[in-house]
Amino acid sequence: MDKIRVIEVKKSVYANNDLEANENRDLLKKQNTYMMNLMSSPGSGKTTMLVSTIERLKEKIKIGIVEADIDSDVDAYSISKTGVPVNQLHNGGMCHLDAGMVREGLSDLGAKDLDFVVIENIGNLICPAGYDLGQNLNCMILSVPEGHDKPLKYPKMFTKVDCLIISKVDTVSVFDFDFKALEKSVRKLNPNIKIFPLSAKTGEGMDTWCEYLLNKIESWKQ
Amino acid sequence: MDKIRVIEVKKSVYANNDLEANENRDLLKKQNTYMMNLMSSPGSGKTTMLVSTIERLKEKIKIGIVEADIDSDVDAYSISKTGVPVNQLHNGGMCHLDAGMVREGLSDLGAKDLDFVVIENIGNLICPAGYDLGQNLNCMILSVPEGHDKPLKYPKMFTKVDCLIISKVDTVSVFDFDFKALEKSVRKLNPNIKIFPLSAKTGEGMDTWCEYLLNKIESWKQ
Numbered sequence: 001m002d003k004i005r006v007i008e009v010k011k012s013v014y015a016n017n018d019l020e021a022n023e024n025r026d027l028l029k030k031q032n033t034y035m036m037n038l039m040s041s042p043g044s045g046k047t048t049m050l051v052s053t054i055e056r057l058k059e060k061i062k063i064g065i066v067e068a069d070i071d072s073d074v075d076a077y078s079i080s081k082t083g084v085p086v087n088q089l090h091n092g093g094m095c096h097l098d099a100g101m102v103r104e105g106l107s108d109l110g111a112k113d114l115d116f117v118v119i120e121n122i123g124n125l126i127c128p129a130g131y132d133l134g135q136n137l138n139c140m141i142l143s144v145p146e147g148h149d150k151p152l153k154y155p156k157m158f159t160k161v162d163c164l165i166i167s168k169v170d171t172v173s174v175f176d177f178d179f180k181a182l183e184k185s186v187r188k189l190n191p192n193i194k195i196f197p198l199s200a201k202t203g204e205g206m207d208t209w210c211e212y213l214l215n216k217i218e219s220w221k222q
Numbered sequence: 223m224d225k226i227r228v229i230e231v232k233k234s235v236y237a238n239n240d241l242e243a244n245e246n247r248d249l250l251k252k253q254n255t256y257m258m259n260l261m262s263s264p265g266s267g268k269t270t271m272l273v274s275t276i277e278r279l280k281e282k283i284k285i286g287i288v289e290a291d292i293d294s295d296v297d298a299y300s301i302s303k304t305g306v307p308v309n310q311l312h313n314g315g316m317c318h319l320d321a322g323m324v325r326e327g328l329s330d331l332g333a334k335d336l337d338f339v340v341i342e343n344i345g346n347l348i349c350p351a352g353y354d355l356g357q358n359l360n361c362m363i364l365s366v367p368e369g370h371d372k373p374l375k376y377p378k379m380f381t382k383v384d385c386l387i388i389s390k391v392d393t394v395s396v397f398d399f400d401f402k403a404l405e406k407s408v409r410k411l412n413p414n415i416k417i418f419p420l421s422a423k424t425g426e427g428m429d430t431w432c433e434y435l436l437n438k439i440e441s442w443k444q
Contacts, residue, residue: 041368123376150264152296
């Protein structure tokens with residue numbers, strides 16, 4: 001296994017995040033690379049879901065992953081076992097990624113040869129919602145153990161994402177999770193959101209999610 | 223049930239958080255009120271653990287709770303059913319509480335008549351770690367479903383807290399949670415941390431936790 005490349009990133013010296021995000025978007029369009037910004041709480045299962053998604057799609061499209069973390073590279077190691085290119089951004093304790101940091105990750109990854117790049121954002125349901133990275137798709141994960149009341153508590157995140165993955169559905173018998181209540185409060189904030197209940201552990205729901213994702217990527221690339 | 227008092231708070235106009243935190247500390251000392259700052263990820267079970275703690279201690283000491291949230295009051299309603307005074311801070315989307323916000327919550331709560339106040343911070347493993355609120359005890363919750371690798375990923379939080387509650391231990395058979403690995407990585411960051419595995423649902427570990435807490439409060443108050 002190759003050593004993971006770690007890139008130390010800092011808050012951009014240019015204060016205009018939206019401008020930098022648009023530059024990322026233009027660059028990715030030119031390269032024909034679709035980018036997803038993946039956000040969630042700590043421990044919702046972002047990396048496990050990503051590994052499962054990569055295994056299903058890696059023979060069909062060229063995938064690369066930018067992992068972000070404060071100070072570790074455990075997730076990047078997990079991803080690297082799938083064989084797809086991955087690097088690790090360390091942002092020194094910041095609570096979100098900005099567009100400039102993502103640019104560094106993309107540049108290191110050689111995103112120009114890739115069909116699909118995922119930015120695994122810092123585990124945080126608040127701060128990342130305020131930063132456009134230049135992504136084509138904003139996706140968040142809510143895990144069953146976190147509870148169905150989270151849209152009431154973190155409304156901005158639920159309002160801004162295009163799709164919501166409900167992860168760890170294999171544990172639903174252990175927790176008091178009300179899918180109907182969740183859907184009702186999410187749709188109140190975001191009527192057009194796509195919702196994908198799944199378990200990366202058992203595989204339940206993974207095919208539906210991967211089919212959606214592949215369609216999004218392929219229709220964008222045409 | 224009384225209507226929950228909601229206090230809209232903003233970032234303090236005074237930039238010196240440490241100064242305000244010290245003022246909180248002085249005020250609480252004068253009032254003989256012990257304050258705990260409770261931090262965790264979203265959905266780790268802060269409120270459920272608090273309700274269970276209050277039920278065990280409310281006949282012994284006078285307790286009050288300050289709930290913080292971006293925009294909801296579901297947690298404050300859950301707490302209010304225990305009969306102890308509670309109010310709800312809304313901080314308009316900020317990712318942490320600061321000492322000035324806490325002062326407003328304490329003032330509304332009438333903390334001078336209370337032995338013990340808990341500040342339930344915003345669900346976030348990063349930003350709250352950077353703000354002294356004037357507390358006597360910093361406590362964090364890590365829930366079993368979040369995984370044992372979190373100290374590697376959120377080192378600052380694990381380094382600064384006095385005690386760590388591992389919640390939802392009743393679900394350990396469903397998740398791949400390695401207590402030994404967790405303890406090893408936590409103690410590397412914070413050798414003197416107290417660790418309390420518990421389940422508010424089954425009651426396991428709750429007595430040990432409450433005994434520790436009561437001892438802390440009573441020995442401080444002497």
